Structure formats: structure tokens, C-alpha cells
Amino acid sequence: MTEINRRSLMTGAAATAAFGALPAWQARAQAANTVRIGVLNDQSGLYRDVNGPGSVACVRQAIQDSGVVARGVNVEVVVGDHQNRPDVGATLTRQWIDRDNVDVILDVPTSSVALAVNTIVRERNKIFLNSSAATSDLTGAQCSPNTIHWTYDTFMLAKSTGGALVRAGGDTWFFLTADYAFGHALERDTGNFVRAAGGRVVGAVRTPFPGTDFSGFLVQAQASRAKVIGLANAGGDTINSIKQAAEFGLTRRGTKLAALLMFISDVHSLGLETAQGLVCTETFYWDLNDRTRAFTRRVLPNMPGGSLRPGMGQAGCYSAVMHYLKTVAEMGVPAARASGVETVNRMKAAPTDDDAMGQGRIRPDGRRIQPSYLFEVKSPRESRGPWDYYKLLQTTPAEEAFRPIAEGGCAFLRT
Amino acid sequence: MEEIFGIPTPLLFGQLLLGLINGAFYALLSLGLAVIFGMLNVINFTHGAQFMMGAFVAWMLLNYLGIGYWGALILAPLIVGFTGVILERTMIARLYKLDHLYGLLLTFGVGLIIEGLFRNEFGSSGLPYRIPPELAGAWDLGFMFMPIYRGWVVVVAIVMCLATWLVIEKTKIGSYLRAATENPALVQAFGINVPRMMTLTYGAGVALAAFAGVLAAPIYSVNPQMGSNLIIIVFAVVVIGGMGSILGSVITGFGLGVVEGLTKVFYPEASSTVIFVVMAIVLLARPAGLFGRS
Numbered sequence: 001m002t003e004i005n006r007r008s009l010m011t012g013a014a015a016t017a018a019f020g021a022l023p024a025w026q027a028r029a030q031a032a033n034t035v036r037i038g039v040l041n042d043q044s045g046l047y048r049d050v051n052g053p054g055s056v057a058c059v060r061q062a063i064q065d066s067g068v069v070a071r072g073v074n075v076e077v078v079v080g081d082h083q084n085r086p087d088v089g090a091t092l093t094r095q096w097i098d099r100d101n102v103d104v105i106l107d108v109p110t111s112s113v114a115l116a117v118n119t120i121v122r123e124r125n126k127i128f129l130n131s132s133a134a135t136s137d138l139t140g141a142q143c144s145p146n147t148i149h150w151t152y153d154t155f156m157l158a159k160s161t162g163g164a165l166v167r168a169g170g171d172t173w174f175f176l177t178a179d180y181a182f183g184h185a186l187e188r189d190t191g192n193f194v195r196a197a198g199g200r201v202v203g204a205v206r207t208p209f210p211g212t213d214f215s216g217f218l219v220q221a222q223a224s225r226a227k228v229i230g231l232a233n234a235g236g237d238t239i240n241s242i243k244q245a246a247e248f249g250l251t252r253r254g255t256k257l258a259a260l261l262m263f264i265s266d267v268h269s270l271g272l273e274t275a276q277g278l279v280c281t282e283t284f285y286w287d288l289n290d291r292t293r294a295f296t297r298r299v300l301p302n303m304p305g306g307s308l309r310p311g312m313g314q315a316g317c318y319s320a321v322m323h324y325l326k327t328v329a330e331m332g333v334p335a336a337r338a339s340g341v342e343t344v345n346r347m348k349a350a351p352t353d354d355d356a357m358g359q360g361r362i363r364p365d366g367r368r369i370q371p372s373y374l375f376e377v378k379s380p381r382e383s384r385g386p387w388d389y390y391k392l393l394q395t396t397p398a399e400e401a402f403r404p405i406a407e408g409g410c411a412f413l414r415t
Numbered sequence: 416m417e418e419i420f421g422i423p424t425p426l427l428f429g430q431l432l433l434g435l436i437n438g439a440f441y442a443l444l445s446l447g448l449a450v451i452f453g454m455l456n457v458i459n460f461t462h463g464a465q466f467m468m469g470a471f472v473a474w475m476l477l478n479y480l481g482i483g484y485w486g487a488l489i490l491a492p493l494i495v496g497f498t499g500v501i502l503e504r505t506m507i508a509r510l511y512k513l514d515h516l517y518g519l520l521l522t523f524g525v526g527l528i529i530e531g532l533f534r535n536e537f538g539s540s541g542l543p544y545r546i547p548p549e550l551a552g553a554w555d556l557g558f559m560f561m562p563i564y565r566g567w568v569v570v571v572a573i574v575m576c577l578a579t580w581l582v583i584e585k586t587k588i589g590s591y592l593r594a595a596t597e598n599p600a601l602v603q604a605f606g607i608n609v610p611r612m613m614t615l616t617y618g619a620g621v622a623l624a625a626f627a628g629v630l631a632a633p634i635y636s637v638n639p640q641m642g643s644n645l646i647i648i649v650f651a652v653v654v655i656g657g658m659g660s661i662l663g664s665v666i667t668g669f670g671l672g673v674v675e676g677l678t679k680v681f682y683p684e685a686s687s688t689v690i691f692v693v694m695a696i697v698l699l700a701r702p703a704g705l706f707g708r709s
Contacts (some may be wrong), residue, residue: 046539247633
């Protein structure tokens with residue numbers, strides 16, 4: 001992944017060399033007007049389809065749509081693969097900031113990696129726009145004035161999906177939890193909702209991440225006689241859990257599955273036959289309204305395979321870059337690069353608005369809020385075309401969708 | 416309800432059975448590895464990718480040519496086995512005279528390339544593949560609900576392991592193979608085409624991996640990293656069983672599946688590491704593995 005990074009920078013260097021014919025003052029002006037965005041995500045593992053190259057395509061689309069290049073702002077994108085390992089993510093972040101002058105670290109799925117990056121970016125006073133990690137600790141116990149958590153979090157997922165299932169009568173829960181920061185946070189947040197609504201958590205099992213065979217854990221869940229099995233996992237783990245739950249007949253005999261974090265690419269992978277009837281929560285769906293459809297039409301040719309529909313993590317990257325570049329254009333590049341905290345504060349001061357994620361705003365604790373959508377996966381008969389997978393069940397307004405600031409315990413707000 | 420060590424007995428039986436089923440996959444995969452190592456002295460790190468190719472070829476046969484599960488069970492191993500033959504002829508055959516390490520590095524690299532190519536083409540989320548209608552449904556065993564398909568996997572795996580063992584230990588071709596491993600020059604002197612035999616052995620080992628891949632397609636997500644998730648465990652199985660020992664890898668495969676299944680009840684967090692703990696202990700006590708000849 002260092003190679004990708006180096007290669008991208010060398011391309012940039014070659015481009016700069018091509019400008020060598022320019023007078024020296026003009027070349028300096030070009031360098032002074034450059035912001036660098038580092039897209040750090042999983043390019044080769046189980047989260048590749050939910051972020052990976054799709055996020056990069058969305059970032060490039062945002063740069064194009066923002067129109068800042070015409071206004072003299074030069075934007076460079078570097079891409080890195082953190083392989084879902086905190087040590088790799090931390091090393092790349094340090095290298096990008098210390099050596100390569102990267103201003104913004106973007107995307108960063110996998111909560112354990114995101115929390116590591118969060119600390120480094122704060123130390124160096126740069127900007128962390130997190131779109132794809134889920135842990136609500138990013139705006140809670142580990143909140144940072146340099147970080148904006150853009151797209152979703154464990155609290156919002158728990159409230160929307162968990163709340164809906166408890167209301168539908170699912171009052172006893174058993175969790176299959178991916179054994180790392182994200183899974184723990186999702187289990188904790190969902191468990192709190194279940195208990196608050198009068199339900200009970202009858203058990204939980206921590207599954208090694210990533211896993212292949214979940215049948216042993218599913219049988220334990222079944223033995224607990226819980227009405228709902230909460231899947232506090234993501235990507236390939238969720239796909240395997242759902243596939244094997246269907247195989248073991250759990251759903252046929254009345255046990256409900258709560259896919260607490262499921263992306264549209266997961267549904268595509270499962271096929272509607274297996275996934276139909278599942279509910280999930282997202283903040284973006286490509287077919288939600290005219291603006292999301294227009295955004296999808298623009299970005300689709302550059303998505304992997306030219307057919308993968310963007311998911312909420314990727315759409316969040318587009319939205320975050322649009323807002324960041326708007327702020328940069330207003331502040332001017334030197335001012336925007338000088339202090340991460342100052343730029344983030346300016347971003348918090350203005351509402352966000354773009355085709356992918358619609359309108360939203362960023363709270364003082366760094367949580368961007370917008371409505372969340374509870375979807376049900378269509379049956380094969382209901383689906384009218386490729387990727388026509390969701391029907392909207394319920395919309396939670398922005399102010400109610402996320403954890404109230406006071407409950408997060410964000411430390412820097414108190415100082 | 417009766418309990419053993421605080422765990423309800425039905426749950427324990429369920430886990431034993433599930434462990435046995437996972438063990439079937441370990442056994443099938445490690446069998447291919449053991450055949451290749453035992454006969455060719457090559458540590459085939461491409462095995463995981465070839466397992467994955469088996470599952471993907473099954474998906475392609477269904478979606479591009481309309482050939483279902485049963486056809487795929489025969490065709491996919493043949494197709495993937497043939498790619499193995501090409502790989503052996505063009506690359507691996509050149510490394511027989513060198514240290515094991517070269518074969519390991521080559522096959523590891525080829526595995527990564529194959530995985531990368533599939534990831535580029537099909538993404539990482541995977542593709543849907545359904546259980547054939549004849550094997551859908553489940554039996555209620557009283558203590559658990561047993562999908563018919565999983566029962567089928569165990570039976571087929573056992574038959575396949577037995578057949579492979581019989582071919583190598585009890586037939587004439589098997590005896591040639593074993594002789595060629597000991598002294599290829601002498602066997603060649605008797606007029607037997609040893610290089611071709613090596614090629615076909617590699618192809619057969621690869622076909623076994625692809626066969627396991629087709630068996631896995633309906634129950635695991637068919638994605639490019641499905642092999643790399645399994646291959647490290649399978650290598651541990653081969654090492655514990657004794658490198659190159661066919662019987663050892665089969666028995667160890669099933670045994671470790673059960674050990675892993677039980678760990679899922681008593682200490683789930685450790686279920687992905689328990690096999691490596693066993694490996695460390697076995698290597699300390701018997702460096703050649705449980706069934707290996709030192």
C-alpha cells in the first residue's frame with residue numbers, strides 16, 4: 001500500500017515537473033494552493049466493496065462537482081490500504097501527515113483503526129473526516145476537535161433497527177458480536193435500547209473477526225430461545241451469518257435476525273431470495289430521491305465494475321469532501337491548511353448540503369446529523385430491476401436519530 | 416436439562432456435530448495439500464485460491480452456462496485441476512530440485528495474484544449460490560436442527576478421503592507414485608513417465624481443493640478471500656497431522672474441527688486460535704507431527 005501512496009505522489013510530482021516550464025513564482029503558487037486528501041480504507045479485504053475503490057471514485061466525483069479546481073484550488077488524492085489493522089492504519093497516517101503533507105484523512109472503516117487514526121490526527125492538528133467506521137466512541141469517550149464523524153454510528157443503527165424490532169415484539173435478544181471495538185460498541189448501544197424498551201438481553205457470543213463459519217454460534221443463539229438474534233458484525237461476517245441462519249432454518253421457525261449494520265452490497269451478495277424481509281438502517285440509498293439518483297448516475301461509471309451502487313460509507317465520502325472543499329474555498333488554502341481545529345470549526349459552522357446525503361449539520365462534538373432511514377429488503381417479486389432492493393419503512397428525523405450530545409460524554413466540550 | 420461442565424448436553428452435542436462438519440472441510444483441503452507435499456515435496460500455498468476458484472467456477476457454470484450444482488461438482492474440479500496442470504508444467508516443475516522455500520514462495524505469490532484478479536473482477540462481498548433443492552431442508556435431531564446439506568458434506572468428504580487413501584495406498588498407480596517419491600530415477604528406469612505422473616498428481620490435489628470449494632459454495636459466502644481465511648488453519652492441520660501423511664491429515668482435520676467446535680462453546684473468543692495452540696503443543700512434543708515419520 002505504500003507503493004500506491006508513493007506512486008500517487010510520484011504522479012503528482014511528475015505533474016508538477018511538467019509545470020516546470022512555468023515561472024518559479026507560479027509553481028510555488030500552485031504548491032501553496034494544494035490540499036491533499038488521504039483516503040484510508042480497506043482496498044483488499046472484506047470491506048473492500050463497502051468502501052475501497054468505490055470511496056475513491058466518490059471522492060474524485062466530489063472534487064469534480066465542487067468546482068474548486070476552477071477557483072484555483074489544487075486537490076490531490078492519495079490512497080492507502082489499512083488492511084483492517086490498526087498498526088498499518090496508524091503507520092500510514094503518520095507517514096502521510098509527517099512526510100507527505102496530507103491535510104485530511106478520510107473514510108477509515110474498521111472502528112479499531114479509526115480510533116487509532118483519531119488520536120494521531122488530533123496530535124498533529126490535522127483533519128479526520130470519518131465516513132465508514134461505526135463506533136459512537138468517536139464522538140463520545142474518544143471525541144476530538146479535529147474529527148467529524150460523517151455518515152452513521154452504532155448508536156443511530158441501534159436506535160433505528162433495534163428500536164423497530166423491539167416495537168414489533170422482539171423483546172429477548174442474543175448477540176453475535178464481532179470481537180473488536182466496533183462489535184462491542186454496537187452490542188453495547190443496541191443492548192441499552194433493548195433494555196430501555198423493556199426487553200432483555202439473554203446472551204451474547206464474541207466471534208473471532210473475520211469469521212467464516214457461524215453455525216456453532218447460531219446454534220448457541222438458538223438454544224438461548226431469544227426472539228431476536230442481533231448481528232453486531234459487518235461485511236462478510238454478516239453475509240455468512242445470514243446465509244447460515246437461513247440454512248439452519250432459524251428464520252423459518254420465527255427467530256428474527258437483526259442485521260444491525262448491513263450495506264446494499266451485502267444484500268447484493270446474499271441475493272434477494274435469502275435477504276428478503278430483513279430490515280436495516282442506512283443514511284443513503286441510491287434510489288431514495290431525485291438527488292441521490294442524479295448523484296449515482298454521475299458516479300456509477302467510475303465505481304468498481306461500473307455497476308456497484310454506492311453505499312452509505314462511499315456516499316458519505318462524497319458528502320464530506322464536498323463540504324470540506326467548500327470550506328477550503330471560503331477560507332483560502334493557506335488558512336485551511338494552517339490549523340485542523342480551525343477548519344473543522346468552520347465546517348461545523350455551516351450546514352451541509354449535497355446530492356448524495358441531502359441536508360445536515362455538524363454538531364459541536366463532531367457528529368454530523370441527518371435523517372436515518374429504516375429499510376426493508378424487497379422480495380424478488382417486488383424488485384423491479386437491478387439493485388432495486390429497499391423499500392423505506394420509516395424515517396427518523398436528524399435531531400432524534402443520533403445520541404444527544406449530553407449523553408456522549410465528550411471531554412473537549414467541557415474544557 | 417442435563418449439563419456437562421455447565422453446558423447443556425444438547426448444545427454440546429450440536430457443537431460436536433458442527434465441529435465434525437467443519438472438520439470435513441479441513442480434512443478435504445488438507446488431504447489435497449498432503450498429497451501434493453507427500454508426492455511432490457511442494458508446499459502448495461495456492462491451495463486456498465484453488466479452493467476459492469472451485470466455488471467461483473461453480474457460480475460461473477450456473478450463471479453463464481446454466482449448469483447446476485451436480486454438474487459443477489464434477490466439472491469445476493476438472494476445470495480448476497486443469498489450471499493446476501498448467502501451473503505445474505509452466506512453473507512449479509522447474510523448482511523440484513530447489514529448496515522447499517522456492518516452491519512455497521512461488522505458490523504463495525500465485526495465490527495472491529489469483530485472489531487479486533478475482534477481487535478485481537467480482538469485488539469482495541461475494542456472490543450468491545443456493546443449496547440444490549434436492550438437499551435443501553433439515554432434519555430435527557432432537558438436540559439440534561441439522562441441515563441436510565451439511566450431512567451431505569460430511570458423507571461426501573469421508574468418501575473422498577477414503578477413495579484418495581485407497582488410490583495411493585492400495586493401487587498400482589499409487590505404488591508407482593510412492594516409489595517415485597522415494598527414487599524418481601529408478602522408477603523412470605522402469606519406463607514410467609515420472610514428470611507426467613507428478614503433473615497429474617498436482618492436478619488431482621488441486622481438483623480436490625476445487626471440489627471442496629464447490630461443496631462450500633452454498634454455505635459460505637462465495638468471495639475471493641474465502642480461501643485465505645481457511646488456508647492458514649488447513650496448514651496447521653497438515654503440520655499437526657505430519658507433513659505429507661494422508662491418513663494423518665484426514666484424522667487431524669476431523670479432530671481439530673471438533674476441538675474448534677467445543678472451543679466455540681467454552682471460550683468463543685479463542686476459537687480461531689485454538690488450532691494454533693494445539694499446533695504449538697504438538698510441535699514441541701512431536702516435531703514430525705502426530706502421524707509423520709521423522
